[in-house]
Amino acid sequence: MLYFPSTMSLTYHLITMGCQMNERDSETLAGILESLGYARAQSAAEADVILLNTCAVREKPEHKVFSLLGELARHQRRGAIIGVCGCVAQAFAAAIREHAPQVDLLLGPRNYADLPVLLEEARSNRHPQEALDWDRCIPEDLPATRDNTVTAYVNITYGCDNYCAYCIVPYARGPLQSRRPPAVLDEVRCLLDQGYRQITLLGQNVNAYGQDLDEPVDFPELLGQVDQLCTGQRIRFTTSHPQDVPLRLIEALRDLPSVCEWLHLPLQAGDSTVLARMGRGYTAEAYLDLVARARQEIPGLTLSTDVMVGFPGETEEQFENTYRLLETIRFDQAFTFKFSPRPGTTAEKMPDQVPEEAKQSRLQRLAEMVARVARQVNRHQVGEVLEVLVEQTDAKSPRHVRGRTRGNKLVIFPGEQDLLGQMVNVRATEAKLWGFRGERLP
Ligand code: SAH
Ligand code: SF4
Ligand code: F3S
Numbered sequence: 001m002l003y004f005p006s007t008m009s010l011t012y013h014l015i016t017m018g019c020q021m022n023e024r025d026s027e028t029l030a031g032i033l034e035s036l037g038y039a040r041a042q043s044a045a046e047a048d049v050i051l052l053n054t055c056a057v058r059e060k061p062e063h064k065v066f067s068l069l070g071e072l073a074r075h076q077r078r079g080a081i082i083g084v085c086g087c088v089a090q091a092f093a094a095a096i097r098e099h100a101p102q103v104d105l106l107l108g109p110r111n112y113a114d115l116p117v118l119l120e121e122a123r124s125n126r127h128p129q130e131a132l133d134w135d136r137c138i139p140e141d142l143p144a145t146r147d148n149t150v151t152a153y154v155n156i157t158y159g160c161d162n163y164c165a166y167c168i169v170p171y172a173r174g175p176l177q178s179r180r181p182p183a184v185l186d187e188v189r190c191l192l193d194q195g196y197r198q199i200t201l202l203g204q205n206v207n208a209y210g211q212d213l214d215e216p217v218d219f220p221e222l223l224g225q226v227d228q229l230c231t232g233q234r235i236r237f238t239t240s241h242p243q244d245v246p247l248r249l250i251e252a253l254r255d256l257p258s259v260c261e262w263l264h265l266p267l268q269a270g271d272s273t274v275l276a277r278m279g280r281g282y283t284a285e286a287y288l289d290l291v292a293r294a295r296q297e298i299p300g301l302t303l304s305t306d307v308m309v310g311f312p313g314e315t316e317e318q319f320e321n322t323y324r325l326l327e328t329i330r331f332d333q334a335f336t337f338k339f340s341p342r343p344g345t346t347a348e349k350m351p352d353q354v355p356e357e358a359k360q361s362r363l364q365r366l367a368e369m370v371a372r373v374a375r376q377v378n379r380h381q382v383g384e385v386l387e388v389l390v391e392q393t394d395a396k397s398p399r400h401v402r403g404r405t406r407g408n409k410l411v412i413f414p415g416e417q418d419l420l421g422q423m424v425n426v427r428a429t430e431a432k433l434w435g436f437r438g439e440r441l442p
């Protein structure tokens with residue numbers, strides 16, 4: 001048993017960037033700090049420990065980490081500990097050591113179990129500490145302080161073995177590690193017992209679930225087991241790599257009562273040559289077939305995607321193919337990005353990088369079309385009565401709450417705190433890019 005001096009009056013502040021993985025990991029970081037006796041501070045200015053949970057997926061969030069570290073240095077002068085966690089810590093440790101040597105703690109995403117020991121070391125001898133083991137097994141017994149009382153994230157896999165040519169995630173998060181089914185099921189059971197109404201299963205590619213386990217289990221099977229635990233709650237999952245979507249997953253989305261009819265299926269590019277150079281393992285035609293099959297089988301399916309413009313070598317014509325495919329499919333929601341070269345990836349070294357102006361104009365064209373389509377799709381649903389799970393109060397408009405449809409569309413409508421966690425019927429009265437404004441039906 002380790003002994004830690006009393007930290008009763010100490011506080012922490014967490015800054016979280018990036019994806020749902022990081023949001024979930026920050027809940028673990030908060031859980032560990034609270035188990036050590038730290039309390040959440042009102043702001044960075046008051047905190048004894050400030051942790052940045054960082055994202056390296058594009059250049060912009062990576063740079064933000066370095067500018068934030070510059071700003072936070074003043075807190076160190078009053079004695080605060082500054083730590084960098086997450087994907088930038090793992091993938092850019094050398095740059096942090098060089099450009100921000102004042103950082104007290106560097107922790108890669110698989111190393112949070114070391115936080116108690118390293119924090120204590122950093123506090124007692126003010127010497128930088130780090131744990132950056134890239135392919136460590138993440139233990140099951142880490143505590144978590146969850147941010148929301150209605151909806152919860154549950155990791156099913158960590159890391160990724162896909163190595164898409166543009167992507168830094170496998171370098172930042174290490175190889176695939178699937179959690180064993182009993183560990184996932186125990187966590188879900190426990191959350192449902194606590195009253196959570198929605199569970200989102202998380203993995204970089206959920207369809208790779210089980211590939212690294214000795215027992216024969218795959219994602220559709222796990223989904224079936226999670227569904228069995230539910231009694232009216234909702235299950236979602238993200239992300240599905242289009243290459244690996246089995247027919248059984250489509251059947252699970254169709255047949256399992258708790259599993260919401262929403263599929264986030266990152267396309268990345270709508271041109272088969274670009275897709276091949278990205279190493280995605282599917283063609284534009286195969287993707288279109290998959291979408292057709294899914295829409296045919298799953299009534300009311302909502303589809304969202306991620307797309308990138310300006311991958312090295314992408315010609316104007318290839319971009320047009322992407323544009324047209326998106327226009328044909330008519331996604332409910334599409335997140336559009338400019339390719340950003342990431343150190344160490346194969347795409348970074350490809351010779352035919354697309355000039356910034358071309359990337360910018362392609363992004364603008366695509367984003368405008370995608371927004372237009374999303375609004376049109378939503379406009380079709382105005383007047384419909386939607387089943388909405390109320391997830392939180394709306395910070396922007398007082399006496400309004402925010403919830404989601406089964407299709408993951410945001411709905412904002414007049415309501416009070418007492419609706420949190422309730423499944424209510426809401427009539428969509430106004431279409432927005434992000435979803436709907438609505439009114440609750442009695
Ligand atoms: N595991 C998920 C993706 C995680 S990263 C998947 O396989 O789909 C989230 C999104 O960021 C990706 O879908 C991609 O569209 C985008 N992205 C990843 N690397 C990028 C890069 N180098 N430049 C621009 N966008 C990138
Ligand atoms: Fe990155 Fe590809 Fe893995 Fe997704 S599947 S995290 S895009 S390497
Ligand atoms: Fe997520 Fe960004 Fe890491 S998208 S996996 S936090 S690089």
